[in-house]
Amino acid sequence: MTNPGDIERVATKVVPYYVVGVVDDEETELPTDGEQEPAPDAEEGPVARRSRPRWLGFIAAALGIATLVLFIIAMIVSAGGDYPNGTALAYxxxxxxxxxxxxAMLCLIFGLQRRxxxxxxxxxVLANPLIVLYVFRFFGS
Incomplete structure (x- = not known):
């Protein structure tokens, strides 16, 4: 049995070694002390980002509001006794x-007008008639 204080030399981590190519000093032109490196071209400057569509988040919000409006109209029509038209509006x-x-999920995933x-x-989700029906059934029983 080994002594608890003795530590055997075991490799605990393997570090990969990378081979670096040899570069001749004659082929590369390093700037001397008085010279400066040439300035990059203006074309190689910052890349202009493509503008993202800003209207897609507004479309998601407008569709949510339209869902709420359709649901309210369907409830009013159904309360008036016209069940076939109320059902069609609910669908x-x-x-x-x-x-x-x-x-909205596409906007949230791609970061387009997230708010x-x-x-x-x-x-x-809150104005979906199926979800409202399930909530009423859950609390009603």
Missing amino acids: AAIVVSISAVIT WAAFGLAVA
């Missing part, structure tokens, strides 16, 4: 809600 609200959720997209997502 339209569901379709608009799904499109708002998809648009408006999150607002549209929240409104679309």
Whole structure:
């Protein structure tokens, strides 16, 4: 048995070695003490970023608001006794809600107007007639 104080020499970490090519000093032109390096061309300057579409987050918010409006109109029409038209408006609200959720998720993933997209997502989910129905059933029973 070894003594608890003895430590054997074991490699605990393997470090890769990289081969660096040999460069001849004659082929490279290093600036001397008085010379400066040539300035980079203006074309090699900062690259202009493409502008991102700013309207997509607003579209998600508008679809969320449209879902809320359709849901309210469907509730008013159904309360008035016209059930087939109220059901059709509720189905339209569901379709608009799904499109708002998809648009908002794309905006959140790609970083396009995230605040408006999150607002549209929240409104679309909360005004979806199926989700409202499930919430009412959960608390009603």
